[in-house]
Amino acid sequence: MKPGRKKQNPYLIAGMAMTGSAAGLGLLGAFWTPFGTTAMSAAERFQAPSLRHLFGTDNFGRDLFSRVMQGMGTTICISLLVVLFSAFFGILLGALTGYFGGVFDEAVMRVIDAVNGFPSILLALVMISLLGNGRQNLILSLGIVFTPSYVRIVRSEYVKLRDADYIMRARLMGVGKLRILFVHILPNVLPVLGVSLVIGLNNAILAESGMSYLGIGVQPPDASLGNMLSDAQGFLQSAPWYALIPGLAIVWIVLGFSLFGEGLRRLGE
Amino acid sequence: MRYLGKKLITLIMTLFLVSAAVFLAFQIIPGDVVTSILGTEATPEMEAKLREELGLTEPPVKQYFHWIGGILRGDLGVSYRYSRNMNEMMPVAELIGDKLPVTLWLAAFSFVLILLISLPLGVIWAKSANPALDAVLGVLTQASMAIPSFFLGILVTYLFGIVLHFFVPGGYVSYEKDFPAFLGYLFFPALSVAIPKIAMTARFLRNSMLTQMGADYVRTAYGKGCTRRRVMYGHVLRNALMPVVTFLGMIVAEIVAGSIVIEQVFGLPGIGRLLVSSVNNRDFPVVEILILYITFVVILVYFLVDILYRVIDPRISEK
Numbered sequence: 001m002k003p004g005r006k007k008q009n010p011y012l013i014a015g016m017a018m019t020g021s022a023a024g025l026g027l028l029g030a031f032w033t034p035f036g037t038t039a040m041s042a043a044e045r046f047q048a049p050s051l052r053h054l055f056g057t058d059n060f061g062r063d064l065f066s067r068v069m070q071g072m073g074t075t076i077c078i079s080l081l082v083v084l085f086s087a088f089f090g091i092l093l094g095a096l097t098g099y100f101g102g103v104f105d106e107a108v109m110r111v112i113d114a115v116n117g118f119p120s121i122l123l124a125l126v127m128i129s130l131l132g133n134g135r136q137n138l139i140l141s142l143g144i145v146f147t148p149s150y151v152r153i154v155r156s157e158y159v160k161l162r163d164a165d166y167i168m169r170a171r172l173m174g175v176g177k178l179r180i181l182f183v184h185i186l187p188n189v190l191p192v193l194g195v196s197l198v199i200g201l202n203n204a205i206l207a208e209s210g211m212s213y214l215g216i217g218v219q220p221p222d223a224s225l226g227n228m229l230s231d232a233q234g235f236l237q238s239a240p241w242y243a244l245i246p247g248l249a250i251v252w253i254v255l256g257f258s259l260f261g262e263g264l265r266r267l268g269e
Numbered sequence: 270m271r272y273l274g275k276k277l278i279t280l281i282m283t284l285f286l287v288s289a290a291v292f293l294a295f296q297i298i299p300g301d302v303v304t305s306i307l308g309t310e311a312t313p314e315m316e317a318k319l320r321e322e323l324g325l326t327e328p329p330v331k332q333y334f335h336w337i338g339g340i341l342r343g344d345l346g347v348s349y350r351y352s353r354n355m356n357e358m359m360p361v362a363e364l365i366g367d368k369l370p371v372t373l374w375l376a377a378f379s380f381v382l383i384l385l386i387s388l389p390l391g392v393i394w395a396k397s398a399n400p401a402l403d404a405v406l407g408v409l410t411q412a413s414m415a416i417p418s419f420f421l422g423i424l425v426t427y428l429f430g431i432v433l434h435f436f437v438p439g440g441y442v443s444y445e446k447d448f449p450a451f452l453g454y455l456f457f458p459a460l461s462v463a464i465p466k467i468a469m470t471a472r473f474l475r476n477s478m479l480t481q482m483g484a485d486y487v488r489t490a491y492g493k494g495c496t497r498r499r500v501m502y503g504h505v506l507r508n509a510l511m512p513v514v515t516f517l518g519m520i521v522a523e524i525v526a527g528s529i530v531i532e533q534v535f536g537l538p539g540i541g542r543l544l545v546s547s548v549n550n551r552d553f554p555v556v557e558i559l560i561l562y563i564t565f566v567v568i569l570v571y572f573l574v575d576i577l578y579r580v581i582d583p584r585i586s587e588k
Contacts, residue, residue, distance in 0.1 A: 114283075117571065119526030122563060129548040129556045130294055206417050210530060213419045214545050226419075233423060233534070236438070237431050244427070247420035255415045 012263025018256025022249070026076050029069030037070045038062065038221045046239045056241045058232065064242065067223040068249050074224045076253065078139055078217075079204035083197060085143030090150020091193070095181050097151065098158025109155075112148040120145050120203070121210055128216050138217045142207050146200055153196050157189040191268055198261035202254055209250050225250050273576070280572050287564050288340075292333050295553050323347075340561070350552040361558050365540060370444055372539035375528045378452070378459035379466070380521065387467040391474025391513075392506065395482070410468035418527050422461040422534030429457055439536050458535040462527040466520050473516050477509040484508075511582055518574030522567045 029037075035053075041061035049056040055064035097105040115123065120142075127141030161167060162185070170184050211217035212226025220227055225246045232243035303316050303325070320326055324335060339346060343362065351359035394406050416424070430438040436457055442450040481487070482505055490500045529541030540559055547555040 117522065117567065118564075119522050121526045121529065122560075125529075125544065125548050126294075126556070126560055129551065129553070132551070133549065209417055210419060213417075214530065214533060215549060216545070229420060229423065230533075233426075236423065236427055240427060240431070243423050247417075247423060250420060251416055254417070255412075258411075258415060 009263050009266055011259050011266060015256050015258075015260025015263050018252060019260055022072050022253045022256060023076055025069050026073030029066070029073045033063075033066035033069050035063035035066045037066050037223055046235070046242075048239075049241055049245075055245045056239070058228075058239070058242050059235055064228075064245055067228060068225070068246060071223040071225040071228055071246060072249060072253065074218055074222065075205055075208055075212075075226070075250070078135070078142075078208050079201055081139045082142040082146060082204040082208070083200045085139065086146035086200065087150050087193070087197060089143075089147045091154050091186070091189075093147070094151045094154025095158055095186070098155035099162050099177075099181055099185070101159075105155075108151065112151055115145075115148050116152075120207060124207060124211060125216070128211070133216060133219065135218060138208065138211060142204060142211075145207075146204060149200065150193075150196065153192060154189055157192055158185060161185050161188060195261055195265050195268065198257055198264060202257040202261065205250070205253055205257070272579075276572060276575065280568060283568055284565060287568075288337055288561055289333065291557055291560055291564075292336060295557055296329055340558075345558050346554040348547075348552055348555050350547070350550045350555075361554050364543065364555060365558065365562075367445075368538055368540045368543050371537055372525075372528055372532065372541060374444065374452070375455055375459055375462065375532070375537065375539060376521075376524050378455050379462040379524050379528070382459055382463040383466050383470060383517075383520065383524075386463070387470035388474065390467070391471040391478065392501075394471060394475040395478035395509075396501065406471070410472050413464050413468040416465070418461065418465065419530050419534050421464060422458070422531050425457050425461045426534065441536055441538070455537075458528075458531050458537060461534070462524055462531050466523065466527075470513065470516065470520065474509060474513050477512050478505055481505045481509045507581075511578070514574060514578055514581060518570055521570045525563055525566065 039062060041057070044053070044057050044061040045059060047053050047057040047061075053063050053065065055068060057063055058067070093108060097108050123145045124138075124141045127144060128137060131137040131141060158181075167180060167184060170180055175184070208217055209224070209226035209229075212224040213230045215227070215230065218224035218227055220231070228246040229243055229250075232239070232246065235242050303311075303319050303323075307315060307319060324332060327335070336346065345361035345365070347358040347360055348364055349358070351364055390406075394403070397403065413421075426438045429435040436454060441454055444451040487500060487505060490504050491497075495503075528539065529544060531537070532539045532541035533545060540562075543555065544559045546552075547559070
């Protein structure tokens with residue numbers, strides 16, 4: 001390769017374009033939608049996609065484009081909060097267990113091994129049944145369910161770095177433990193963490209839409225891509241676009257994030 | 270044999286711990302069960318009577334042993350939401366009884382589909398030097414992993430049910446009434462559960478085989494004059510299958526989770542749908558039993574995979 005020329009990274013570009021468009025639409029949807037997201041219109045039920053209603057209308061005559069905008073925003077926002085929650089506790093627990101080791105480390109890791117053996121949707125269902133339905137509880141449950149994977153990643157990095165030369169020196173110079181943990185080591189963990197954050201976001205989106213589909217996450221009349229799909233299912237024969245469009249929106253976001261993650265990974269190499 | 274005994278003890282210990290954890294978790298949840306069953310209008314006498322009936326007046330440790338003892342004797346407790354008639358609450362065992370086979374058949378059917386399709390696909394993919402096939406399979410498997418299972422189920426319903434008329438959506442036939450028709454209806458749900466797992470397994474097997482194909486023993490085998498066929502199936506595939514077995518064991522847990530969602534899509538009356546509705550209704554005795562049951566299945570599968578691993582790879586037991 002010629003010096004000075006950047007290596008092409010189509011994954012990153014495609015991923016950014018896809019996630020960017022979804023996040024942009026979602027963000028816009030929080031402030032403005034072409035039609036009201038809960039505005040019903042009996043005269044316009046089951047309209048096929050047209051210029052007036054880009055994605056058509058649903059069984060209540062609500063504009064699907066507006067609802068998809070709102071749904072994308074809800075889904076992305078919940079997933080972001082889930083990832084922030086689990087990454088925060090993952091970093092905290094991973095740093096402590098990885099750096100100090102000992103009985104605490106052993107205990108935490110055994111619990112995490114046990115939790116990791118189970119499908120995440122099942123764990124989330126258990127958490128929801130303990131906490132009750134609703135948006136905050138959904139974020140909390142999914143956050144707890146996804147925490148172990150971050151603990152594991154962060155911990156292994158801390159185990160690798162705790163005996164590195166520069167850490168030894170910092171210790172000899174009398175740098176405090178907290179400072180070593182979060183100022184000296186943490187920045188070196190971030191590149192590895194970055195990729196797993198994107199993958200985690202992907203899993204969170206799948207989990208959120210799955211839970212909402214099952215009627216356990218975001219409750220109607222609020223739009224979420226998952227609950228739109230479950231409403232639409234009964235009308236698959238008469239109004240196929242009603243189910244296909246929210247579904248494709250989920251695929252769009254998930255595919256976008258996985259391309260984005262792959263792009264980031266290649267960037268790091 | 271000693272190994273087996275040790276594993277078996279761990280298995281029982283784990284189950285015991287999980288049951289205690291589940292029980293404890295449902296003890297500390299806020300909200301009174303009695304009020305939620307009777308409503309706020311009930312008199313204190315009525316509440317006291319129900320509390321007595323459900324055994325809630327005893328200390329928690331005693332309640333736990335009562336509960337676990339009941340399970341071991343086949344008494345799974347009563348549901349808080351469903352009732353058999355006006356005066357009797359529905360026993361959980363009865364509630365689960367006819368739903369369990371549906372889920373088990375669905376899971377078994379999906380697993381068979383995964384094995385039948387992914388293994389040959391992975392081998393063909395690894396052996397092929399055709400870049401077009403490689404690209405097509407790469408895109409297909411990537412795409413099928415990005416589609417959430419419930420949407421995949423809806424797509425399958427739309428394509429095979431509504432456009433192609435291969436089956437009638439919602440036309441579920443009970444296994445007690447007509448078993449072949451039941452299996453026939455189960456084919457498309459099972460396929461929906463299986464497709465993403467097929468993609469994962471085929472990818473995994475292909476990568477595993479490609480790694481093995483570069484190993485020294487392969488060169489030696491060719492050097493001894495083995496045919497390509499013999500090297501592939503006798504040497505490479507056997508070694509490449511090791512990690513795949515572990516992977517398939519993990520997939521069983523995912524299949525169970527996948528069927529929870531797919532049952533909802535296809536309207537199958539299995540334990541997945543019961544679990545979702547019980548979570549929504551906060552019907553704790555049912556949720557507890559279902560979780561315990563699924564845990565049991567998952568742990569048992571891991572146990573079996575462990576043993577299977579030793580059978581395929583004698584090197585492990587020598588260590």
